[in-house]
Amino acid sequence: MTSYIEIHSLINEELYEMEMVLGNIGKNLTTTSTQEIFNYFFKIPGKYLRPTLVLLSAKTVNPHLNINQKEQLIKLSVAVELIHSASLIHDDIIDGDLMRRGQKTLNNVYGRKIAVLAGDALYARAFSILSNSLPRESEQVITQVIEKMCVAEIDQAQDEEILQQGYLKIIEGKTASFMSACCKLGADLAGADEKDIIALESYGLDFGMVYQIIDDCMDKDPNALRNVTIEDAERLAIKAKDSIESFEHSAYKQGLINLLNYILSFSHSESK
Numbered sequence: 001m002t003s004y005i006e007i008h009s010l011i012n013e014e015l016y017e018m019e020m021v022l023g024n025i026g027k028n029l030t031t032t033s034t035q036e037i038f039n040y041f042f043k044i045p046g047k048y049l050r051p052t053l054v055l056l057s058a059k060t061v062n063p064h065l066n067i068n069q070k071e072q073l074i075k076l077s078v079a080v081e082l083i084h085s086a087s088l089i090h091d092d093i094i095d096g097d098l099m100r101r102g103q104k105t106l107n108n109v110y111g112r113k114i115a116v117l118a119g120d121a122l123y124a125r126a127f128s129i130l131s132n133s134l135p136r137e138s139e140q141v142i143t144q145v146i147e148k149m150c151v152a153e154i155d156q157a158q159d160e161e162i163l164q165q166g167y168l169k170i171i172e173g174k175t176a177s178f179m180s181a182c183c184k185l186g187a188d189l190a191g192a193d194e195k196d197i198i199a200l201e202s203y204g205l206d207f208g209m210v211y212q213i214i215d216d217c218m219d220k221d222p223n224a225l226r227n228v229t230i231e232d233a234e235r236l237a238i239k240a241k242d243s244i245e246s247f248e249h250s251a252y253k254q255g256l257i258n259l260l261n262y263i264l265s266f267s268h269s270e271s272k
Contacts, residue, residue: 001265002258004047010255011055014070018051018077025082025125037110037118041085044101050084051077052259053182053207057200058190059252060244065190072189075133080182082126083142087149089119094153138185145181148173156223164227168209171216176208183207199243206240207260209233214267230267237264 008015022045026038054077058065065073091097092105093115099105107115123146130139152173159166183204187197213233216224237260247253 001261004262007056007255007258007262008048008052010251011052011059014055014074014077015048015051017074018048018081019045021074021078022081025122034121037106037114038121040103040109041089041106041118044103046081046084046088046101048077048081049211050080050179050182053179053204053256054080054186056252056255056259057183057186057204060200060247060250060256061187061192061196062190063250063252069190072134073186075129076138076185076189079126079129079134079138079142080178082122082129083146084178086119086122086126089115089122093119094157135189137188141181141185145178148177162223162227167223167227171209171212172205175212176205179208179211180204196247199246202243203240203256206236206243207256207263210236210240210260211263214263218266233267234264 022042025042026035055073058069058073062069088100089106092100093107093112096107097105098108105115106118110118126142127139130142152170155166156162156170156174162170180201181204184197184201187200192200210233213224213228213236214230217228217230217233240260241257244253244256
């Protein structure tokens with residue numbers, strides 16, 4: 001099976017530029033102590049799953065991006081990764097988690113108050129990028145996504161025994177809608193027509209559902225175990241692949257397929 005490193009190799013140049021921007025987030029802030037906080041958080045990078053969806057979607061519809069398109073896609077990638085990072089910081093505070101990516105969480109090291117403000121600062125930086133450097137639609141779509149994420153988290157926190165319809169609505173709101181937006185906006189910035197944008201938006205939505213179902217099942221989340229199975233994730237994965245069937249074959253389209261297979265592989269390894 002294709003490895004995650006091999007998938008990333010298709011977009012290495014763009015991911016490297018994005019990572020350089022993320023690494024300089026702390027340097028652009030005014031105080032040494034604030035720089036230290038963000039340098040600590042970004043010291044160990046994540047998987048960059050959302051930027052990967054942005055870039056692979058863009059290159060699936062347009063493998064030959066011009067310089068302006070590449071610059072906009074990198075800025076979008078930075079913005080979505082900052083938003084994801086901010087949500088992780090806030091999740092760690094809410095859940096009282098003490099470790100993430102093999103190191104202590106911000107709330108563990110600096111306290112809850114500092115961690116809340118750090119997450120807020122990352123949201124602010126993301127929206128600065130969206131409002132100053134990208135088409136207005138990008139900002140509008142991401143704003144709607146964050147609203148859905150917050151509402152879904154509230155619904156989950158208020159209901160301890162969620163039924164299947166409620167569970168699916170929650171994971172769509174807190175995970176899948178964001179991934180869907182990444183694919184949609186990546187395709188749009190690459191010059192895709194409406195039909196292709198809708199196709200990649202659908203792929204991203206089903207991809208996000210697959211990702212969250214598998215993640216929850218592996219974590220033995222009681223709401224997931226009560227309402228869904230790995231087979232449900234596999235059916236959604238087939239639906240996601242069908243969404244992009246009409247695109248011309250390319251390494252980037254195959255990258256989206258391989259990304260789904262990579263996520264599914266976690267459930268297979270868990271069952272062995």
